[in-house]
Amino acid sequence: MLSYTIKRVLSVVPILLLVSVFVFLLLRLTPGDPAAIIAGDQATPEQLERIREAMGLNQPILTQYLSWVGGIMRGDFGTSLISNVPVLDLVSQRVMPSVSLAVLTMLITVLLAIPMGVIAAWKHRTWADYLVMSFSVLGFSVPVFLVGYVLLLIFSVKLGWFPPQGYRPLSGGLMPFLDRAILPALTLASIYIALIARMTRAAMLDVLNEDYIRTARAKGVGERRLLFVHALKNAAVPIATIIGAGFALLISGVVVTETIFNIPGIGRLTVDAVLARDYPVIQALILLTAGLYVFVNLLIDLSYPLFDPRIRY
Amino acid sequence: MLRNRDLTDAPEVLRIRDLVVELTGNTTAPPVLKGISFDIRRGETVCLVGESGSGKSVTSLATMGLLPKGALSVRSGQILLDGQDLLACSARQMKQKRAKNLAMIFQEPMTALNPVMKVGAQIVEVLDLHTDLSASEKRAKVIDIMEQVHLPDVARIFDSYPHQLSGGQRQRIMIAMALILEPALLIADEPTTALDVTTQKQILALIAELQARHGTAVLFITHDMGVVAEIADRVCVMRHGEILETGPIRQVLEAPHHGYTQALLGAVPSLVPRAARVLAEKPPILIAKALGKTYRSGSVFGKKTEIRASHDVNFDLSPGRTLGIVGESGSGKTTVARSIMRLIEPTAGQILLDGDDIAHLSTAAMKPQRRKLQVVFQDPFRSLNPRWTIARSLTEGPLNYGVPYDKAIAEAKRLLRIVSLPEDALKRYPHQFSGGQRQRIAIARAVMLEPEVLVADEAVSALDVSVQAQVLDLLAELQRQTGIAIIFITHDLRVAAQICDEVLVMKRGEVVEQGPAAQVLHDPQHDYTRALIHAAPGRFWDFAARTPLSA
Numbered sequence: 001m002l003s004y005t006i007k008r009v010l011s012v013v014p015i016l017l018l019v020s021v022f023v024f025l026l027l028r029l030t031p032g033d034p035a036a037i038i039a040g041d042q043a044t045p046e047q048l049e050r051i052r053e054a055m056g057l058n059q060p061i062l063t064q065y066l067s068w069v070g071g072i073m074r075g076d077f078g079t080s081l082i083s084n085v086p087v088l089d090l091v092s093q094r095v096m097p098s099v100s101l102a103v104l105t106m107l108i109t110v111l112l113a114i115p116m117g118v119i120a121a122w123k124h125r126t127w128a129d130y131l132v133m134s135f136s137v138l139g140f141s142v143p144v145f146l147v148g149y150v151l152l153l154i155f156s157v158k159l160g161w162f163p164p165q166g167y168r169p170l171s172g173g174l175m176p177f178l179d180r181a182i183l184p185a186l187t188l189a190s191i192y193i194a195l196i197a198r199m200t201r202a203a204m205l206d207v208l209n210e211d212y213i214r215t216a217r218a219k220g221v222g223e224r225r226l227l228f229v230h231a232l233k234n235a236a237v238p239i240a241t242i243i244g245a246g247f248a249l250l251i252s253g254v255v256v257t258e259t260i261f262n263i264p265g266i267g268r269l270t271v272d273a274v275l276a277r278d279y280p281v282i283q284a285l286i287l288l289t290a291g292l293y294v295f296v297n298l299l300i301d302l303s304y305p306l307f308d309p310r311i312r313y
Numbered sequence: 314m315l316r317n318r319d320l321t322d323a324p325e326v327l328r329i330r331d332l333v334v335e336l337t338g339n340t341t342a343p344p345v346l347k348g349i350s351f352d353i354r355r356g357e358t359v360c361l362v363g364e365s366g367s368g369k370s371v372t373s374l375a376t377m378g379l380l381p382k383g384a385l386s387v388r389s390g391q392i393l394l395d396g397q398d399l400l401a402c403s404a405r406q407m408k409q410k411r412a413k414n415l416a417m418i419f420q421e422p423m424t425a426l427n428p429v430m431k432v433g434a435q436i437v438e439v440l441d442l443h444t445d446l447s448a449s450e451k452r453a454k455v456i457d458i459m460e461q462v463h464l465p466d467v468a469r470i471f472d473s474y475p476h477q478l479s480g481g482q483r484q485r486i487m488i489a490m491a492l493i494l495e496p497a498l499l500i501a502d503e504p505t506t507a508l509d510v511t512t513q514k515q516i517l518a519l520i521a522e523l524q525a526r527h528g529t530a531v532l533f534i535t536h537d538m539g540v541v542a543e544i545a546d547r548v549c550v551m552r553h554g555e556i557l558e559t560g561p562i563r564q565v566l567e568a569p570h571h572g573y574t575q576a577l578l579g580a581v582p583s584l585v586p587r588a589a590r591v592l593a594e595k596p597p598i599l600i601a602k603a604l605g606k607t608y609r610s611g612s613v614f615g616k617k618t619e620i621r622a623s624h625d626v627n628f629d630l631s632p633g634r635t636l637g638i639v640g641e642s643g644s645g646k647t648t649v650a651r652s653i654m655r656l657i658e659p660t661a662g663q664i665l666l667d668g669d670d671i672a673h674l675s676t677a678a679m680k681p682q683r684r685k686l687q688v689v690f691q692d693p694f695r696s697l698n699p700r701w702t703i704a705r706s707l708t709e710g711p712l713n714y715g716v717p718y719d720k721a722i723a724e725a726k727r728l729l730r731i732v733s734l735p736e737d738a739l740k741r742y743p744h745q746f747s748g749g750q751r752q753r754i755a756i757a758r759a760v761m762l763e764p765e766v767l768v769a770d771e772a773v774s775a776l777d778v779s780v781q782a783q784v785l786d787l788l789a790e791l792q793r794q795t796g797i798a799i800i801f802i803t804h805d806l807r808v809a810a811q812i813c814d815e816v817l818v819m820k821r822g823e824v825v826e827q828g829p830a831a832q833v834l835h836d837p838q839h840d841y842t843r844a845l846i847h848a849a850p851g852r853f854w855d856f857a858a859r860t861p862l863s864a
Contacts, residue, residue: 212426215419215425217411218411218417219439220408220443222442230430233429233430234427234429
């Protein structure tokens with residue numbers, strides 16, 4: 001187990017290096033002179049030269065890459081071109097809202113999607129199953145922004161239950177946080193619930209046909225225990241895998257959702273940076289999300305032995 | 314020895330009367346069970362024997378109240394357990410009765426236990442559900458029953474997961490789980506079919522021992538007449554959802570009155586080897602010299618491990634002869650077959666096919682040789698591509714070797730006739746055939762290429778005994794006509810005794826004994842061969858002759 005963990009952690013390194021090469025080339029491969037892009041239309045030749053010098057653009061490309069990566073290792077992601085604030089400070093201010101939103105979304109998803117999938121499998125080919133499957137198709141096909149606006153319209157505008165926009169940190173108390181975070185989390189969760197409910201149903205249908213389920217019935221095990229103790233743990237590995245793979249959906253969903261609900265998180269920062277062509281910030285954000293994705297999936301891979309003792313590393 | 318106990322004075326435990334089970338919602342199709350009646354007394358073992366589709370498992374599931382929902386349902390009849398009609402019980406009452414009053418063990422110990430729960434916890438669960446014992450009392454009771462089923466090192470096994478145990482140990486866990494509450498009735502549905510013969514013998518003895526201790530009534534379901542002879546007091550012979558014949562074991566074996574029972578008994582291959590065939594000596598087509606396969610695994614961090622799957626296998630095989638490779642699971646017999654087929658590359662020795670050493674040929678160099686080596690696998694339900702017509706499956710091989718389509722189809726038609734299938738089978742798909750028919754198609758597919766050597770890997774093990782006899786006859790007939798050499802891999806000594814000229818007995822990758830079939834099976838020299846023969850169920854009985862075998 002330990003040697004496998006070390007191996008898996010080490011295998012993350014080449015992935016992140018590859019990502020860093022792409023991110024680095026992002027700026028260099030954009031048509032035209034990066035310095036000209038950064039400096040904007042009004043720049044004088046002297047200003048351009050100063051920027052080139054400051055960015056090290058006159059050095060060989062490999063040297064540029066190495067010094068860039070070296071900077072990142074020391075926590076230096078460069079400086080935002082718009083606000084002149086170090087990128088690291090900019091990003092770290094925005095991390096907490098997004099992370100707390102993502103965690104809340106995950107919680108909602110797991111609490112709703114897994115029971116939905118279990119019930120759909122248990123009541124296979126009945127109205128309960130069809131209801132869950134219809135919701136699943138809907139969740140997949142309706143765009144996130146539409147879900148967001150519909151939820152806003154119903155729960156904020158019409159019913160007035162929740163404030164329409166804004167963010168309160170969790171440190172300011174759970175209820176104020178939930179008050180503003182619940183609608184964005186539900187928005188974000190819609191597609192994720194659809195995906196995981198569907199996967200749970202498929203995995204459970206397989207497991208419910210297994211011999212050991214019949215054995216459990218022959219022992220006199222009741223239906224609830226049968227589903228949630230005997231079957232669900234056996235179905236857990238594919239479900240966990242899809243939770244990890246679906247994390248990419250969450251990342252892209254965050255961008256849209258934070259914009260709709262005006263949450264000062266990573267997603268909003270991404271939109272702002274892209275619109276302003278703030279390249280150092282964009283680079284840092286891509287590295288961050290790629291790293292997060294790899295990290296989440298690493299954790300999930302390493303969690304398999306908890307669900308299934310036959311998986312040994 | 315036959316058990317054949319007379320228990321007519323013992324109280325009745327299970328009484329089934331006119332039980333009719335039908336396909337749910339389909340009243341026009343004939344029912345799956347057409348009104349069967351039998352009973353079992355305290356301490357008695359009744360065997361339901363029949364071939365696949367006869368309704369024996371449906372009978373057991375109906376008794377447990379576990380018929381698959383939405384597929385099968387009881388139309389009429391009674392199932393009385395200690396006088397109470399189980400069919401009149403609510404779902405809740407049935408749930409309470411399971412494990413407590415009636416329990417069941419299943420065929421596949423490999424899949425019947427929950428793989429993510431420790432086996433101790435799985436037995437404890439029965440007590441959780443049905444008793445109010447304290448945690449320590451439960452543990453003590455579970456340890457006690459685990460000792461009763463003769464599990465070694467009980468404390469360790471209690472905390473083991475199913476995959477850490479052998480098949481025999483898992484079946485012991487199943488039996489412990491079924492009997493911990495001392496139910497009046499134990500239903501055993503083919504409990505030893507998936508086990509090796511030596512393990513089977515132990516499990517049968519264990520069931521008999523616990524039955525004697527607890528006075529359990531046992532409903533034992535099997536297709537294996539040998540097992541029936543070992544364990545039954547009385548027998549019910551089933552076919553197509555009906556009980557054709559029922560009676561004490563001795564009566565059924567000695568004087569079966571129904572034609573089907575007679576045919577069934579006649580189809581059981583005898584353990585007495587057939588007379589050795591005298592054939593014109595021909596130079597061997599296949600020679601294995603010091604053949605071996607060792608699997609090596611290891612990682613950068615972990616230590617290297619070696620598994621010697623087969624070691625120092627030597628034989629030669631002449632055209633028209635059959636070599637049997639006999640052994641239990643894990644003996645390496647399939648590894649040998651796969652090495653010869655060059656599905657894997659052996660790590661030692663030579664394989665001379667028609668004079669050429671094929672042991673280490675590359676994929677490309679092997680291709681022209683492949684035609685000469687064909688295989689028939691165990692499971693006819695998985696060895697034919699379900700989306701291909703029979704014509705496509707049969708002609709694929711010849712087309713690969715450049716035979717024109719017309720010629721390949723003509724050959725396919727000819728072979729279908731030989732394997733007794735109609736010509737229009739060509740247009741159909743595998744699911745439209747029974748297991749026996751599919752295995753005959755698989756054999757036709759193998760001989761399409763006119764191979765020199767046919768490898769049959771447990772080719773009749775999944776088949777009913779009467780179908781098994783037909784397939785064995787077919788192989789013998791093909792061999793007589795074409796002079797093909799056959800390597801017959803089997804765990805079943807009865808089959809080996811009837812078809813093989815030479816036999817090679819393997820254990821844990823080593824060949825322990827080898828020689829003419831008549832000699833090895835009649836006068837075994839190695840202890841392991843003797844143990845195998847000793848464990849063959851019903852070895853004291855000659856089923857076809859309906860008499861005990863004189864030792």
